[in-house]
Each structure stands twice: as C-alpha cells, then as structure tokens.
Amino acid sequence: MARIGVLGISDGREHVHERNSDFIRKKQNLLVESLRGAGHEVVEGGEPVASNTSATAQARRLAESGVDATVLYYAVWAFPHFTMLAADALDTPLVLVASTDPTEPGLVGMLAAGGALDQIGRQHTRTWGAPDDPEVLADIGARATAAAAASGLRGCTFGRFGGRPMGMNTAVANTDQWQRSFGIDVEEIDQYELVLRAERADTGEVRKAREWFEQYAAEVRYDGDKLTPELLERQIASYLAVRDVIAERGLDFSGIKAQPELTENFATMDITEALLNDPYDWNGPKRPHVCATEADMDGALTMKLLSDVAGTPALFADVRHYHPDRDVWDLCNSGQHATWFAARSDDPAVNLSRVRLCPEVFFFPAGGASVRHIAAPGGMTLARLTRRDGHYRMQLVLGEFLDFDDATTEELVRRSTPEWPHAFARLDVSPETFLSRFGANHIHAVPGDHRAELRAVAELLGVELEEWSR
Incomplete structure (x- = not known):
C-alpha cells in the first residue's frame, strides 16, 4: 500500500474559515480513517489551510515526510491560490478530492483549483464523492500506489547476468534510456560468477533445500540423466549464488541470460528463477525478488511494476500458442513461473503439492x-513494456486464467511442452489485434484488476498506453 498525504483547503476569510x-x-x-482502513499509511498536513503561509508550510512538511501522493481536499469553497502555493511546494502527484455534500460548495472549490493548475500545466487528477465512498478511495489508492511504484524505480539497480540471449533484441534495453527515463542503473555481471559461487555454496543448505522439494513437491522425477539429485543441487546452489550477488551489489531486480552457455554447460536456471520470484523458500517467508529469464530487461521492469502495484509475485511467460477452438492462449516458458502461481497460497506446501520437477527437454543438454x-484460475492483469521506434509503451489487457479437467489439461500441455509450466488464459482482446500489435514474445501477469494503477503508472512515467478490450 501507499503513503498518502492529506491537506484540507479552506476559505481565506477568517470569519468564514472559523x-x-x-x-x-x-x-x-x-476520509483519513477510510484510507487507513483500506491499508494505506496517511500523513495529515495539519489544520485546514486558510492562509498563504499555511499552504506553503504545511505542503513543505508533507513533502519532507516522503509521501507518495498528496490529496488536496475540498469540503467547502476554497481560495484557489492556496492550492497553487501548496502545489509549488510539493513534488508528488496531486489528487484533488471534492466532497459532494450539497450544503457546502466543495465541487466549486475543486474546479476552481483544478482550473488554476491546468493553466500552469501542473498535472493532477480529480475525484469526488463522500469521504468514505469506495470509488473515491479506489481512485486515490490507485493513483498513490502507482506513484509509489513509478517513483520507486528511481535509484534502483538492475542486475543483468549475461548479455543478449539468442539474438533477442526485445530482451535488451538502452541503459542510458533507463537511467534518463526511470532512474535505474544497470549492473552487468558475467554468468561465470554464478558458476564460481555455486561451487562454493553451503552443501548443508543445498541438501536441506533438495529435501524440501522432495518432501513437498508433487513429484521430483529423477531420471538418472537430465535430472539427478546432483543436478537439482547445482540449480539450488545457483539460487544461493544469485542471492549472494544480490546482497553484495544491492540489486533491486535482475535477469539471467542462461541460454546457451549455462543451459548447455552447467544447468538451467529454472529452479533459481522460480525461487527468486517466490515469496518463500525452504527457510520460510521472504520478499520476492523479481528475476526475468533470458535476462529480459523490459520484462523484468514490467514484472517489477506489476509486483509493486499488486503486492504479489509477477508471472513471466512466452506467448506460446493460441487455441482458436477454445479461445485460449497457452502462456508457457521454460523459465520461471514462480511456484506461487500453482495455487496462489500463502502456504508453500499447498503450492508445491501441485508442482512437478521434471527432467529438462532436449533444448538444454546440461539438464x-x-x-x-x-x-491457478482467476482474473489477471497482463501487461508488457515494449518499445516502438525507441519510445516506450505499456501494452495492457485484462484476462482470466482458466482451469480445465485433468484430461483436457493433459491434452493441451502435450500439444506444446508438457514438462514446462503453463497458464491457460482467455484475454480481453482478439487474437488478430494481439498478434499483429504485441511488441514482444514475453508477457507478464498478476492476479486481480490493476488496470487503474497501470494507467496511472504509464502517465507518471511518460509512457504511451496501449490498452485493449473486446
């Protein structure tokens, strides 16, 4: 949830203000109680603003408190220049909120203030209604959550293990553009660092993790060749190695190239990436660390924004296949679907009971x-930051993950690669539109409808929004 500043604006005439x-x-x-009840942290400016000096002083205090967004509240007619002075002292996104109690002209106050901000080109949004109106609270919350996600990118470091995978241009972004547009630095890390550190991993910890998988996963399908206890432990050791680098270099999110060097000579990174994105490992709950397979930079950036607005892990998948007879997409990739997506439970045992660790397929000789x-089924928000002619756009669509009976599921997975994770999705866009306009082979998702937050994120980041619906 977000940290929201609230500043009430009043009439400048002393007798009216009293x-x-x-x-x-x-x-x-x-309004403040309702926002707190919705889970947000609220910082109040103080007494309702009734003078120019109060407008500036209270706004500065809110700015110093580090709020993500500021609500300017209009319950009565309010002198518009108080809003202008407060806005000048604030560098956060502004949400103008008007009470619709007809006994006082709150709407008039908001419109006068909003018009003045328009005249100087100060971006803001407006909403109106009772202070406990769910739609008003949702509008404020979406804007503040988006502001926290967008501003939270500045000062972040992305760790890129390896370079461009298999000639995939959409996985590589311009580091200068990232720094200029998002405030993100990129730390380049050779994949050999993972190999060296994995060899030095704590063997007791590695064994503990392997036994955890063997105890809780639905199956660990050892075959004596592509999947052995030793290979599984090598993958777990790689997870420990990446965690060490994350802590040592202060990485906020990351991506691992893997193909072809690691997948042909060491091991796949599927276990490593799944565990990084999960909200737990064998030692208990932890914070997910967004990690994109194939070192997909724009994919990882999309996942970070999705994860920050939703408060959950974010899915990474290829757009593998479309089944026209069912109007269903098979979203499938050898990399990380975090195991959390299997049941979306807080209990890892519940999720792992639906996970099978299978021997890797012929693409990956290292095994x-x-x-x-x-x-697991449910409503999802799917998105991807892509680039057209060097400019970023947020491609956004609502969808639903579907659940089929066992026989149908088995038939569908065997049409592609049954050993890999799958999400069967129905999207609110025609296949003709999607396939002709989607700007990448990877797509990302979080549970729920977070389109309002992502629209605001796109606006705050200066990114074009391309939203689809049927």
Whole structure:
C-alpha cells in the first residue's frame, strides 16, 4: 500500500474559515480513517489551510515526510491560490478530492483549483464523492500506489547476468534510456560468477533445500540423466549464488541470460528463477525478488511494476500458442513461473503439492529440473513494456486464467511442452489485434484488476498506453 498525504483547503476569510473548520475536519477525518482502513499509511498536513503561509508550510512538511501522493481536499469553497502555493511546494502527484455534500460548495472549490493548475500545466487528477465512498478511495489508492511504484524505480539497480540471449533484441534495453527515463542503473555481471559461487555454496543448505522439494513437491522425477539429485543441487546452489550477488551489489531486480552457455554447460536456471520470484523458500517467508529469464530487461521492469502495484509475485511467460477452438492462449516458458502461481497460497506446501520437477527437454543438454505446474484460475492483469521506434509503451489487457479437467489439461500441455509450466488464459482482446500489435514474445501477469494503477503508472512515467478490450 501507499503513503498518502492529506491537506484540507479552506476559505481565506477568517470569519468564514472559523465557521467551516469543524465541517472540514469532520469530513477530512472520515476520509483519513477510510484510507487507513483500506491499508494505506496517511500523513495529515495539519489544520485546514486558510492562509498563504499555511499552504506553503504545511505542503513543505508533507513533502519532507516522503509521501507518495498528496490529496488536496475540498469540503467547502476554497481560495484557489492556496492550492497553487501548496502545489509549488510539493513534488508528488496531486489528487484533488471534492466532497459532494450539497450544503457546502466543495465541487466549486475543486474546479476552481483544478482550473488554476491546468493553466500552469501542473498535472493532477480529480475525484469526488463522500469521504468514505469506495470509488473515491479506489481512485486515490490507485493513483498513490502507482506513484509509489513509478517513483520507486528511481535509484534502483538492475542486475543483468549475461548479455543478449539468442539474438533477442526485445530482451535488451538502452541503459542510458533507463537511467534518463526511470532512474535505474544497470549492473552487468558475467554468468561465470554464478558458476564460481555455486561451487562454493553451503552443501548443508543445498541438501536441506533438495529435501524440501522432495518432501513437498508433487513429484521430483529423477531420471538418472537430465535430472539427478546432483543436478537439482547445482540449480539450488545457483539460487544461493544469485542471492549472494544480490546482497553484495544491492540489486533491486535482475535477469539471467542462461541460454546457451549455462543451459548447455552447467544447468538451467529454472529452479533459481522460480525461487527468486517466490515469496518463500525452504527457510520460510521472504520478499520476492523479481528475476526475468533470458535476462529480459523490459520484462523484468514490467514484472517489477506489476509486483509493486499488486503486492504479489509477477508471472513471466512466452506467448506460446493460441487455441482458436477454445479461445485460449497457452502462456508457457521454460523459465520461471514462480511456484506461487500453482495455487496462489500463502502456504508453500499447498503450492508445491501441485508442482512437478521434471527432467529438462532436449533444448538444454546440461539438464536440471523444469518447474512444471498449471497456473491457478482467476482474473489477471497482463501487461508488457515494449518499445516502438525507441519510445516506450505499456501494452495492457485484462484476462482470466482458466482451469480445465485433468484430461483436457493433459491434452493441451502435450500439444506444446508438457514438462514446462503453463497458464491457460482467455484475454480481453482478439487474437488478430494481439498478434499483429504485441511488441514482444514475453508477457507478464498478476492476479486481480490493476488496470487503474497501470494507467496511472504509464502517465507518471511518460509512457504511451496501449490498452485493449473486446
């Protein structure tokens, strides 16, 4: 959730302000309580603003408190220049909120303030209604959550293990553009670092993790060749190696090339990537670390934004196949579907009970385990940051992950690669539109409808929005 500043704006005439102040406080207190009830942290500016000096002083205090977005609240007619002075002292996104109680002209105050901000080109959004109106709270929350996600990119470091995978241009971004547009630095790390560190990993910890998988996974399909206890332990040791680098170099999110060097000579990174993206490992709950397979930079950036607005792990997948007879997409990739997506449970044992570790397929001679499961059903937001002529765009669509009976599921997975994880999705876009306009082979998803937050993220980052619906 977000950290939200709230500043009530009043009338500058002393006798009118004295009459209105209790009314403003009552409305504002209910708004603050409602926002806190929705899970947000709220910082109040103080008494309703009734002078130019108060507008500047209170706004500066809110700015110093590090809020993600600021609500300017209008329960009554308010002098517009107070808003202008407060806005000048604030560098956060602004949400102008008007009470619709007809006994006082709150709407008039908001419109006068909003028009003044328009005249100087100060970006803001507006919403109106009762202070406990769910739609008002949702509007404020979406904007503030988006602001936290967008501003949270600045100062981040992305760790790129390896370079461009298999000639995949869409997996590589311009580091200068990332620094300029998003404030993100890119740390280049050779994959050999993982090999060296994996060889030095704590053998007791590695064994503990292997036994955890063997105890809780639906199956660990050892075959004596492509998947052995030794190969599984090598993958787990790679996870420990990446974690060490993350801590040592202060990485906020990352990507691992893997193909072809590691997948042909060491092991696949499927276990490593799944565990990084999961909200747990064998030692208990942990914070997910966004990690994209094939070192997909724009994919990892999309996943980080999705994860930050949703508060959950984010899915990474290839757009593998479309089944026209069912209007279903098979989203499938040898890399990481975090095991959390198997059941989306807080209990890793529940998720792992639906996960099978299978021997890797012929693409990957070095072997290791693929993390095979079917993503649990439910509504999803799917998105991808792509580039057209060097400019970023957010491609966004609502969808649903589907659940089929066992026989149908088995038939569908065997049409592609049954050893890999799958999400069967119905998207709110025609296949003709999607396939002719989608700008990558990878797509990403989080549970729920987070389109409002992502629209705001795109606006705040200066990114074109391309949203689809049927």
